[in-house]
Amino acid sequence: MTSGTASAPSAGPTPPSAPALIPPALAVRGLWKRFGDKIAVSDLDLDVPVGSFYGLVGPNGAGKTTTLSMSTGLLRPDFGQVWVHGQDLWADPTQVKMLLGVLPDGVRLFDRLTGAQLITYSGLLRGLDRDTVAARTTDLLQALDLTGDANNLVVDYSAGMTKKVALACALVHAPRLLVLDEPFEAVDPVSAANIRDILGTYVREGGGTVIVSSHVMDLVQRMCDHVAVIAGGRVLAAGTVDAVRGDGSLEDKFVELVGGRTTGQGLAWLRTS
Numbered sequence: 384m385t386s387g388t389a390s391a392p393s394a395g396p397t398p399p400s401a402p403a404l405i406p407p408a409l410a411v412r413g414l415w416k417r418f419g420d421k422i423a424v425s426d427l428d429l430d431v432p433v434g435s436f437y438g439l440v441g442p443n444g445a446g447k448t449t450t451l452s453m454s455t456g457l458l459r460p461d462f463g464q465v466w467v468h469g470q471d472l473w474a475d476p477t478q479v480k481m482l483l484g485v486l487p488d489g490v491r492l493f494d495r496l497t498g499a500q501l502i503t504y505s506g507l508l509r510g511l512d513r514d515t516v517a518a519r520t521t522d523l524l525q526a527l528d529l530t531g532d533a534n535n536l537v538v539d540y541s542a543g544m545t546k547k548v549a550l551a552c553a554l555v556h557a558p559r560l561l562v563l564d565e566p567f568e569a570v571d572p573v574s575a576a577n578i579r580d581i582l583g584t585y586v587r588e589g590g591g592t593v594i595v596s597s598h599v600m601d602l603v604q605r606m607c608d609h610v611a612v613i614a615g616g617r618v619l620a621a622g623t624v625d626a627v628r629g630d631g632s633l634e635d636k637f638v639e640l641v642g643g644r645t646t647g648q649g650l651a652w653l654r655t656s
């Protein structure tokens with residue numbers, strides 16, 4: 384049960400159905416997902432403004448991947464609605480997915496293709512013509528430092544290279560909204576800086592919107608202008624990074640909101656000397 388099960392709230396920031404306003408790049412209302420006894424996402428609301436660089440942070444198992452999967456047409460919610468640039472995702476997933484570029488968690492790719500072939504087919508599947516795809520594939524391979532491995536099979540790529548080629552596939556059709564689940568995991572620092580530059584330019588000059596999930600608070604604080612802290616399948620705080628962190632660092636605020644610090648006292652046996 385999905386579309387039509389929840390209505391956009393009458394109050395709150397930028398209702399997605401309001402015709403006079405620019406709808407958010409992503410609006411989520413009343414999202415629920417349960418796996419057996421486990422409620423992974425619980426009545427979650429989220430608004431991601433157009434042109435924002437939005438960080439999603441939360442402890443392990445908080446529900447970030449589940450939320451992003453339901454927000455990008457990869458996983459059907461039990462309840463709730465998702466709008467992408469004002470369009471009801473689950474009412475017409477095929478059409479709305481054209482607006483999206485997605486780097487899912489635990490990427491499963493057609494890894495018997497070379498990196499160049501994989502990006503090329505992603506572009507062709509998105510309806511780009513061959514010349515455009517060829518030019519963009521070359522650009523993306525270069526920007527992500529994959530040119531030297533362009534003709535190697537993706538199955539032979541390292542974890543970081545796999546992440547980068549998957550990111551290239553998400554970018555090739557120049558989507559309006561990029562949703563990246565832990566894009567910097569396993570990526571070397573130079574490549575990470577290059578990716579940050581690409582994403583920053585895409586937001587500032589390309590009119591795009593980026594959502595990233597990450598565990599690295601410092602990175603989110605420096606890179607993002609908005610953030611949502613998620614725990615137990617709910618949003619604990621959301622807004623501009625400055626508003627959420629207040630006078631302290633985002634990491635301090637995160638620990639304050641989420642808790643869960645342990646002393647390690649139960650591991651006395653780890654002392655080897």
Ligand SMILES: Nc1ncnc2c1ncn2[C@@H]1O[C@H](COP(=O)(O)OP(=O)(O)OP(=O)(O)O)[C@@H](O)[C@H]1O
Binds near residue numbers: 418423443
């Ligand atoms: N397919 C599944 N089947 C059963 N339980 C699942 C499934 N996917 C997620 N869960 C559970 O839902 C909860 C939320 O998981 P999710 O992957 O969304 O968290 P996360 O915030 O992305 O975590 P992490 O930061 O560790 O990647 C967890 O308790 C997880 O065990």
